[in-house]
Amino acid sequence: MTFEYAPAPESRSIVDIKASYGLFINGEFVDGRGTSFKTISPSTEEVLSEIAEADEADVDLAVKAARRAHARVWGRMPGRERAKYLYRIARIIQERGRELAVLESIDNGKPIKESRDVDVPVAAAHFFYYAGWADKLEYAGYGDRSLGVAAQVIPWNFPLLMLAWKIAPALAAGNTVVLKPAETTPLTALLFAEICQQADLPPGVVNIITGAGATGQALVSHTDVDKVAFTGSTEVGKAIARAVAGTDKKVTLELGGKAANIVFDDAPIDQAVEGIVDGIFFNQGHVCCAGSRLLVQESVADDVLERLKRRMSTLRMGDPLDKNTDIGAINSGEQLKRIRELSEVGDAEGAERWEVACDLPTKGFWFPPTLFTGVTQAHRIAREEVFGPVLSVLTFRTPAEAVEKANNTPYGLSAGVWTDKGSLILKMASQLRAGVVWANTFNKFDPTSPFGGYKESGYGREGGRHGLEGYLRTPHESAR
Amino acid sequence: MPPTPAAATSQGPAWDFSDVTHSDASLRRFLHGLPGVDQVGADARAASLGTRSIKTTAKAYALDLAIRMVDLTTLEGQDTHGKVRALAAKAMRPDPADPTCPATAAVCVYPDMVATAKDVLGDSGVNVAAVATAFPSGRAALDIKLADTRDAVEAGADEIDMVIDRGAFLSGRYLQVFEEIVAVKEACARPDGQSAHLKVIFETGELQTYDNVRRVSWLGMMAGAHFIKTSTGKVQPAATLPVTMVMLQAVRDFREATGQMVGVKPAGGIRTSKDAIKYLVVVNEVAGPDWLDPDWFRFGASTLLNELLMQRTKMTTGRYSGPDYFTLD
Numbered sequence: 001m002t003f004e005y006a007p008a009p010e011s012r013s014i015v016d017i018k019a020s021y022g023l024f025i026n027g028e029f030v031d032g033r034g035t036s037f038k039t040i041s042p043s044t045e046e047v048l049s050e051i052a053e054a055d056e057a058d059v060d061l062a063v064k065a066a067r068r069a070h071a072r073v074w075g076r077m078p079g080r081e082r083a084k085y086l087y088r089i090a091r092i093i094q095e096r097g098r099e100l101a102v103l104e105s106i107d108n109g110k111p112i113k114e115s116r117d118v119d120v121p122v123a124a125a126h127f128f129y130y131a132g133w134a135d136k137l138e139y140a141g142y143g144d145r146s147l148g149v150a151a152q153v154i155p156w157n158f159p160l161l162m163l164a165w166k167i168a169p170a171l172a173a174g175n176t177v178v179l180k181p182a183e184t185t186p187l188t189a190l191l192f193a194e195i196c197q198q199a200d201l202p203p204g205v206v207n208i209i210t211g212a213g214a215t216g217q218a219l220v221s222h223t224d225v226d227k228v229a230f231t232g233s234t235e236v237g238k239a240i241a242r243a244v245a246g247t248d249k250k251v252t253l254e255l256g257g258k259a260a261n262i263v264f265d266d267a268p269i270d271q272a273v274e275g276i277v278d279g280i281f282f283n284q285g286h287v288c289c290a291g292s293r294l295l296v297q298e299s300v301a302d303d304v305l306e307r308l309k310r311r312m313s314t315l316r317m318g319d320p321l322d323k324n325t326d327i328g329a330i331n332s333g334e335q336l337k338r339i340r341e342l343s344e345v346g347d348a349e350g351a352e353r354w355e356v357a358c359d360l361p362t363k364g365f366w367f368p369p370t371l372f373t374g375v376t377q378a379h380r381i382a383r384e385e386v387f388g389p390v391l392s393v394l395t396f397r398t399p400a401e402a403v404e405k406a407n408n409t410p411y412g413l414s415a416g417v418w419t420d421k422g423s424l425i426l427k428m429a430s431q432l433r434a435g436v437v438w439a440n441t442f443n444k445f446d447p448t449s450p451f452g453g454y455k456e457s458g459y460g461r462e463g464g465r466h467g468l469e470g471y472l473r474t475p476h477e478s479a480r
Numbered sequence: 481m482p483p484t485p486a487a488a489t490s491q492g493p494a495w496d497f498s499d500v501t502h503s504d505a506s507l508r509r510f511l512h513g514l515p516g517v518d519q520v521g522a523d524a525r526a527a528s529l530g531t532r533s534i535k536t537t538a539k540a541y542a543l544d545l546a547i548r549m550v551d552l553t554t555l556e557g558q559d560t561h562g563k564v565r566a567l568a569a570k571a572m573r574p575d576p577a578d579p580t581c582p583a584t585a586a587v588c589v590y591p592d593m594v595a596t597a598k599d600v601l602g603d604s605g606v607n608v609a610a611v612a613t614a615f616p617s618g619r620a621a622l623d624i625k626l627a628d629t630r631d632a633v634e635a636g637a638d639e640i641d642m643v644i645d646r647g648a649f650l651s652g653r654y655l656q657v658f659e660e661i662v663a664v665k666e667a668c669a670r671p672d673g674q675s676a677h678l679k680v681i682f683e684t685g686e687l688q689t690y691d692n693v694r695r696v697s698w699l700g701m702m703a704g705a706h707f708i709k710t711s712t713g714k715v716q717p718a719a720t721l722p723v724t725m726v727m728l729q730a731v732r733d734f735r736e737a738t739g740q741m742v743g744v745k746p747a748g749g750i751r752t753s754k755d756a757i758k759y760l761v762v763v764n765e766v767a768g769p770d771w772l773d774p775d776w777f778r779f780g781a782s783t784l785l786n787e788l789l790m791q792r793t794k795m796t797t798g799r800y801s802g803p804d805y806f807t808l809d
Contacts, residue, residue: 002769002772003541003769004537005532005533005534005538006534006536006537006539007535008534008535117531266516267515267516268515268516268517268518268521269515270522270525270729271517271518271521271522271525274524275521314765323531323532323533324532420516420518440518440520440521
């Protein structure tokens with residue numbers, strides 16, 4: 001007999017998914033004028049709910065509500081009063097944590113252990129953290145005057161967490177927001193709208209509008225928004241940058257990545273293997289800062305790969321609501337198609353594919369944890385963002401070569417360094433052109449730490465004191 | 481990593497470590513050349529395995545396995561023959577009300593209690609383990625440690641739990657530690673050509689760093705330990721999940737290098753079924769299912785057994801019963 005873990009599903013009964021959802025504008029849910037769309041569970045393809053689509057007129061209503069709330073209430077409220085609302089929201093997120101986690105796993109496909117242990121607690125932590133800044137803005141060094149209305153568009157990989165990254169600093173700095181969640185994952189944002197009601201947040205301070213690309217485009221192009229914050233693909237980010245060019249909108253963009261995770265021969269190998277797994281298989285690899293390029297020193301490459309494969313074979317893939325699931329479902333059929341396509345390009349270009357042998361569920365969108373060896377800088381899978389559980393393995397001989405290869409990408413969001421030598425960590429960190437460099441760890445997120453990219457990974461920082469800059473009028477701008 | 485043996489297979493001869501184990505300097509080069517252990521990362525991995533949710537059939541399997549892995553232990557100055565006889569009886573029939581309840585792996589006592597325990601256990605299949613070598617401090621001359629060991633083996637001990645000289649290890653006298661283990665292993669030999677199994681206790685609470693745990697694990701395995709064991713139970717902290725995980729990585733790597741399997745025994749501080757199941761999850765996912773067997777993994781414990789029994793009864797009857805329904809020894 002073997003130690004087979006029996007199913008341990010988290011109960012769905014805690015969530016109450018309505019048959020349809022409207023738009024959250026000026027503190028209440030209203031019908032959208034666009035063509036409503038369905039959100040499905042990517043692990044079962046079950047239709048979860050019918051979601052309203054905001055058209056240009058709806059976007060205009062939402063922006064007007066936000067403008068009014070900024071002018072009359074939120075922009076004038078003392079920081080210490082705004083803080084009370086943020087603390088209240090943070091506490092409600094904690095109190096309703098299980099509900100949020102289950103809903104996130106159902107709508108997004110990510111394993112419950114991640115939504116429960118990462119997404120929800122870190123989202124609450126962001127509200128707590130920025131609540132603390134609300135009455136201390138003058139000490140942050142970016143002025144203490146809010147910008148006005150922030151238009152925020154977020155992706156489907158961390159629906160609630162990206163919402164928190166966007167809304168918490170904006171509100172702390174005295175802005176009001178109109179936020180559009182991704183069309184495949186709107187449910188936790190809509191539950192967050194209920195949390196705003198529960199927290200008695202004044203109407204119009206937070207507006208949530210749903211829809212796809214056209215809605216987002218209408219939002220960021222609206223003439224009365226002062227700030228555009230976007231997290232998503234580099235392609236859409238460039239379109240947004242073009243759309244706002246020539247306006248005085250402030251912009252922060254957090255885009256794609258192709259991070260190098262660099263393992264030196266003196267690294268703590270077992271922990272490095274864990275870090276490689278966390279780096280690329282966390283959240284099915286749907287992470288902009290994923291360590292999708294493993295750069296391993298040649299002298300330990302065979303050993304690391306053998307350990308990595310053994311470790312990957314213990315990953316448990318399946319029902320996102322099962323508490324023992326490590327790898328959940330790919331978020332959408334469209335994304336699955338892209339992952340398959342790029343992997344096939346990897347095969348065609350002569351890289352060697354190795355994947356975990358496991359039975360994939362017949363329904364839903366699934367892709368097994370996969371790695372490619374024999375990859376060079378010239379391969380497309382080493383250059384393009386797959387945004388899935390696919391690792392490209394490259395080798396290097398010297399620290400200089402590692403830096404050269406790591407930086408040889410249009411992106412520059414994150415990087416990882418694994419070595420027992422502290423001085424090498426510092427040297428690498430200063431030479432790697434990446435917004436975040438993790439040392440002997442990977443994919444760690446903390447509200448006190450700024451996050452953002454170089455080059456095609458975008459600009460501006462979210463998190464930490466730096467995260468306030470994008471939401472405040474500097475003294476210089478105020479004088480204009 | 482250790483040198484990859486050219487001809488190591490699971491049936492093949494043990495890897496020859498003689499070029500490593502001939503001097504302090506060569507041992508130091510080898511042990512300090514093992515990959516380091518990042519404490520933060522190791523703790524995080526152990527904690528993450530600790531969140532596995534083991535329910536229903538998996539839990540029933542794990543509870544019975546854990547009972548079969550218990551080295552039921554009494555190591556106190558106040559131990560008497562009566563107490564040891566009671567403990568031995570309990571080891572054979574942990575739950576007198578339920579004949580389907582398995583026996584424990586062994587009872588673990590001081591050497592002077594071995595004959596008493598053996599007398600009760602006979603050929604029941606439950607082994608007698610004896611702590612030896614000036615347990616728990618190990619602070620005695622080598623000939624006294626060897627005499628202590630021989631005494632226990634002569635009295636009928638099936639397993640010897642020795643302690644290493646932590647002072648020697650911490651001051652870098654690796655060869656001394658190595659040679660002591662080799663000598664104690666020789667003292668485990670019985671006249672019939674058989675030999676008592678040797679468990680080597682590191683007292684990881686005194687060695688403290690995970691780098692030390694990994695090094696001492698290799699040192700013990702190269703010296704011929706059948707089992708490597710965390711602690712005496714007399715020093716805090718005793719067994720912890722991350723320390724046990726580092727030792728399980730070591731036995732896994734040792735088998736990869738030599739084809740030889742070595743067992744692991746966490747001891748002390750494991751009191752609840754929930755904790756025991758976390759250890760079994762770590763065994764399963766780090767060393768692999770081959771180690772999920774009393775021959776290769778043990779719990780050194782006393783109060784844990786009743787906790788396992790209570791949970792087992794709960795699984796079969798659906799009700800919790802009170803501690804009064806389980807025997808105290």
